[in-house]
Amino acid sequence: MNHESSPPPNRREFTVAVTGTILGLSGGNLVGTEPLESKPFGEKYANLDSFAAGEWWKRKPAKNNPTAPPNLNVPRSQVIAFALYTIDQHVLKLSAQLFPLYPDESRDVRLEFFRDGRWIEHSVSQIQYPGWSAHFRVEKWDDSLSVPYRVRHGKSAIFEGKIRKNPIDSARLLIANMSCNSSRTTGQRPEILSNLIKQDPDLLFFAGDQTYRHTEHTAGWIEFGLQFRDIIRDRPTITIPDDHDVGHPNLWGENGKQALRPDGADGGYFYPPEYVNLVQRQQTWHLPDPVDPEPIQRGIGVYFTRLRWGKIDFAILEDRKFKSGPLGKIPKMGPRPDHINDPKYDPKSIDLPGLELLGTRQESFLRKWSEDWVGSDFKMILSQTAFCGAVHMHGGPTDRLLADLDCNGWPQTPRNRALEIIRSVRATHLCGDQHLAVVVKHGVQKPSDGPFSFTSPALVNTIYGRWWHPENEKPGNNPVPNSPLPWTGEFKDGLGNQIRILAYANPIDIRDEKQRADGYGIAVINRKVSEITFECWPRFSDVTQPNQQFPGWPITISIQDNDGRSPVGWLPPIRVVNCDTPVIAVVSETSGELITCYRQLGKPMANAIFSLGKYTIRVGKDRPNQVVRTGMKSVAQPVSEAIEVTLMS
Known part of the structure; x- marks a missing residue:
């Protein structure tokens, strides 16, 4: 049967499927597995994931639309879009993402490893619908060896990669820190990909907003995978969804309640739990198992967990899921419930009892994690956004905002609790979201007494510019010696949190893709001397040439200095x-x-x-x-x- 240029002839069976009959296909035979509905999230949400649902092949590729998602109707030899994996404590978890399949195609996906000179099939997994992903778990994985793998579908579709050995003996470990991949700029990311392949990081961390196709996550996720699959295919990759991935402009999850406002400021999720779970399955199933898997309200799953790789213990957090929404909890002091522009406001007035940031479950996890050092020499924190508001201008270079409640600088008391745990184990925080690259030394009780944090720049920033620009245009106390940047040093953010700015990468011209500060970060851990070097690379830089990083980088810190308290x-x-x-x-x-x-x-x-x-x-x-x-x-x-x-x- 040829699907290269014609729609499937098996229409009667598919018509039955889309009306709700439970239907699956394996090896060309019908088997009872997943429903294949045209509106898998119900009539009210018929627009959700519609490009990859129902009779998806009837959707014609958009013409003369430069921001349209990729064509999902590909040759059947190419239906495996990409795969990504992690390994923790000898458990390999791998997710394969497929393009949508025709109703008469097999739903089986096979995982094979190359051993002893030949390919050996390990297991077969069924594709999950909606979403078209398949998932594999391998126990007792020997992580001392690098092993080629391939994922197969049907007779001709193959995606190949390599399961890397655990770099426990490497003196240096490189972690790529990335976020905010605008869907308004379609197509590949050759300049970023070329540099990453040359730098050869040991671990990839995508901190969120892998796609901005709010209601079409499968199409957006495939688009992201096509852009980065040649780097993620052969090394562990952490992807965690942020607000735009689940269709929100901003997200205060409030333990999964139903949000009623289109801005989400009342807290909760406004798309159905099944859609949120679809996003999380595609982006996080391959992560190590959740440490506390109990779903939150309405059956929304959780994924906060830990990954040990190269003797680094990464705590992977969900800093949106339990956070309180501002609407109805604090007075409105700006144009939006989450924006404060009243210069007379007291930051303490919005730090109210009962407000949550990470939530009790994640705080409990961090306390246990802080005393469990199995398989690790150092610890790091990975999450979506920063524990401060290290931004002055939002949207445009003259649009000053005093305080932004979308960042993790609010609520302040649970922010401080989190930082106290993080500094007790001398952990560094990597994150994204802010569209502005910064390196910050946090203060909790006193200036600079907390850990360091590196916020990555936006990979492709067409959505929202941000700038660090103190109103008095003066450096703070304790500025960085000999920095080319004029406004480093100790400040208070608009929420009253103490921060020391070590570097920032302001856009020069937000209308010019080569001057809007697109790029990514690299954290280089030097285990022999217990140091971390933060590198920050513009999108169109050449990593083989000198002096290509953003001004102010690289920055090297001692891991021990993540605890900045002064001994008594x-x-x-x-x-x-x-x-x-x-x-x-x-x-x-x-x-x-x-x-x-x-x-x-x-x-x-x-x-x-x-x-x-x-x-x-x-x-x-x-x-x-x-x-x-x-x-x-x-x-x-x-x-x-x-x-x-x-x-x-």
Whole structure:
């Protein structure tokens, strides 16, 4: 049967399918599996995913529309659009994304690995509809080897890639940090892809807004995959959806409630849970299993989790899903419920009891994660957006906004709780969303006492320009020495949060794609010296040439400086006799707070404390579950004489 140039002849069976009969196809035979409905989200939401539903092949490619999505009716040898995967603790998870299939085509997708000189089939998975994705899970994966794989459909469709070995012995680990891939600029991303392939990152992180095709996620997701498949096919890739991926201009998820306003400011999701789950399945199924999989309201799934790769433990967060919406909770002080422009407002007046950011479930996860160092030497945080409002101009270079409640700088109290956990393990935060690349040193109680954060620029920024531009046009305290940028240093954002700006990449001309600050970030972790270098590359740069990064980059930080608190005293170093790299934890006996937890990779060093009191030190191989000493008081200066400990079996 030839589908290269003609629609499927098997119309009667398809007509039955689209009227609601449960129908699936395997090997050319009908089997009872998934419904194949023309309006899978109901009559009210008939426009959702319509390009890839029903009699999709009857939709003619748009003519003379430069922003139209790609043609989904491809030759049948090309129906596998792309695949992406992660590995955590020897579990490989891989998702394959297909173009829509005709009703008489098989719904089976096969995963094969190349071993001992031949291709060996591992398993067969059924395509899920709506969405046309297939998913594979491989237990007991040997991550010490690189193994070619291929995904197959029918007789001729093949997508090939490589499962990389875990780079646990590499001195440097490169993480690409990307977000905000405008759908108004269609076609490929050759300039970005070429640079990424040359830089050869060990891990890809797409922080959200992979597509802006709000109601057509499958078409937009395939479009994104076609743009980046030649880099994601052969290395672990983290993709997490942000507001535009699920069809929102902004998103305050409020635990999954039904949003009633088109701006979503009342909190919740305004598209049905089935559509949100479709987006999450396509973008996040291949991530490690959720650490707390209980769905939120209305059956919307969760995916917050952790990934250990190259001895880095990445906490992958959902910073939209549980966050409170501003409407009806705070007074309106600007043109929108989430925009504040009243110069007389007090930031404390909007930091109200009961407002959520990460939510209790994710905060609980982070507390457990902070003391679990299995498979890792360092920790990082990955989420959609920044824990501050490091932006002054929104939309245009003269459109000043005092405070934006869409960022993670609000609500302030749960923001501070999150940063306190993050700094206790000396973790760096990577994120996107803001359309403005910045490197920030957060302050919690005092300026610069928190962790570093690197917000990536927009990959392709045709949607919304942003600028860092203090009104007095002066640097803050403690500016970056010799920076080419005029406005670095310590500031307060419009929400009252303390931030130190180390670098920013303002657009020069938002109308010119080569001057609107499109690009991406790279975080280079140097494990031998415990440093991270932040690189920020313009979209049309050449990574093989010198001085191509945005002005102000690269920036190198010490991982230890993610805890920027000033010590008021010191506890003795700990030397574990029977473990070269123990995990050390310091806990306050007054508050029960975890002060710090880290893997000791070199010479034992004195442990800093930041308020007077009594402390407990705990140690362990991967978890600090053995008490060394309680009731410890600090001394004024670091001491070199270590307490010797033998770990109990």
